[in-house]
Amino acid sequence: MDLWENISLAVSGLLANKMRALLTMLGIIIGIAAVIAIMTLGNSVTNTVTNTMAEMGGNNIVVQLSLKEDVNSFELTDDDLISDEMLEQMNEVYSNEVVAVSVDEGIGSGQVKDGRKYANVTIYGVNGGYQIANNVKMMTGRYISETDREKVSNVAVVSNKTSKAIFGTEFGALGQEIKVHRGEEILAYTVVGIYEHEDNPMMAMMGGMQAEADRPTDLYIPISTAQRINDSDLGYTYVTIVTDSNVDSISFAMTLQNFFETFYRRNPVFTVYVMSMKSVVEQMTTIMGTMQLAIAVIAGISLLVGGIGVMNIMLVSITERTREIGTRKALGATNASIRMQFIVEAVIICLVGGVIGIILGVIGGMLGANLLGAPATPSVGSVIFAMGFSMAIGVFFGYYPANKAAKMDPIEALRYE
């Protein structure tokens, strides 16, 4: 009895009992679909995180003010902040490693208005280093400069999206004056540059409730101008340091930790915490991996249950077909060929279930990844693995019923009612 005959027999058996076959496969379908969907989604999220982090600057190190241990109540004074003096000293000591220092101060959201036209913005006071640290891509004009900062000038850099909303074209805002409504206040700035706005998938995810046109873009002004608005100008709660790409940012973060701690040795409440983006990415990747593994284990349990379902149905099936088995034996089927027939049948059930599961998983995973805004395709490896695994389930859970069928006594089997 060749394999092809067994396969066509199993397929016609499945077609003759479609509903039962489908229910039998359900466990396998769900298990495989879950594995594939999760792997696809996992790829998508990992890619998003990695890309976002890389965009934000894989060589960035964030220095932020933090509380010392065992501190319950505190009051933040200007003396506690990270000062320009500290940053200047750092620049001198680590001139080879540090490419740029980025400081920024958010002053909240606002709206650029011109008659009925408007664009939502988030206003940031920045220095020149911000562009490097955050990879802001200029389309025309220039970014905020150190001169702007010294002069506390009323200049702004806006996104192409804002420019288009107010002036109709992506470059229309350059050199124009814009009015930014911030609560009751109206701020007027001259646009010196336009940057390219990129929809950040992660931000899009969080701002998913808003219409695309209403989603705010960043509007940059000199940090000194922002500090004047906020009435604070003595330091920063956090700074971002861009390191040279040749520098190991993880170990350099530890060096900087030691460097900044010297300034806070006598401070009873505050210290600094230095972390590199690279280590954050690594941590998140590890977390993602663990989550993926956990869900894969759950999917594995579903596959196990599915496999037991297949075994159960195969046992029912051989009982129902006892006479058929007896007849086949009387006609000269060997035990081995009976065993092979039922193993092939179990494998076909699992394989068909696996293929349906893969299709559903790929569709589900790609849909989910698109919803997350980071399209991803399932890896070929995971599809092949899923196929192989579902076949293995078929062989494993099909063997016992098949062997039971093979060992039936033909006389008893022929007499079975």
Next chain:
Amino acid sequence: MADEYTKTQAAVQEAEQAGPRPAPQPQAPVPAASAQGASWTVSEGFLPQSSPDLTIQPLDDFSSTTPEEGTLGLGEPIIQMRNIVKTFYIGEPNELQILHGIDLTVRRGEFIAVVGQSGAGKSTLMNIIGVLDKPTEGEYILDGVDVSKAKDRELSDIRNDKIGFVFQTFNLIPRTTALKNVELPMLYAGVSRGERSRRAKDLLALVGMEDRMSHQPNELSGGQKQRVAIARAMSNNPAIILADEPTGALDSATGRMIMDLFHQLHREQGKTIVLITHSNELAAETQRIVTISDGRIISERKGMA
């Protein structure tokens, strides 16, 4: 004996399910010949209308050595049984000897009937003849092979090669076309696809089922099923056709057609046929009637054929 009982029950039930029929199949021989006479007229119509003449060309592959028609004991022995004893539950308190030393010789081309009442040991003897079971004692040589000494895994090859089963309940494989059913024993014998299909078609034509080849068993009547089963039994050109109550589940008219088919196969194809039945009437049509009772052969007499 329990199995005899269930079998008879099954026969009665299936016969009843087959629908209304003129007269119930009698358990014991009945003298009335009127029913039989009526069915003879029907039997002439069983062959396909397309071939009005009843003669069928013997197939090259299936024709064995030319039988000496109507003669007894002239062909070579194909079944040789010496002192066959079958005991169940050996060594247990309920040890039960069913066959007490059966001696039976069947020669090539013979058409014999084994008759006996329920519980006489017919089924047990049939299982041994059909190599589904091995005798506890004694020697059984089938077509030159000593079956009683064969290993278990050799038995399926012997069944495949030398025996064509025809069952009371047809036992066609469900959801499988008539053609595929007939191909099945050849499939297990490893016959190539084209050859299988060709021979299966020839055989179905031989039993008058050529226009029902792609029908599944549930689309066939009882008589049609049994004809497919007979074609299947012949597919590996076996040494013997072993028919166990082949008309038991059929009404008398259809049963008559099946019996005619056996006669035709015997006459024209030279098949060796062993018919197991409890009906003396059917047995009388064969060449030799072997009657068993209580596990012993009590008489052997010449039949009408």
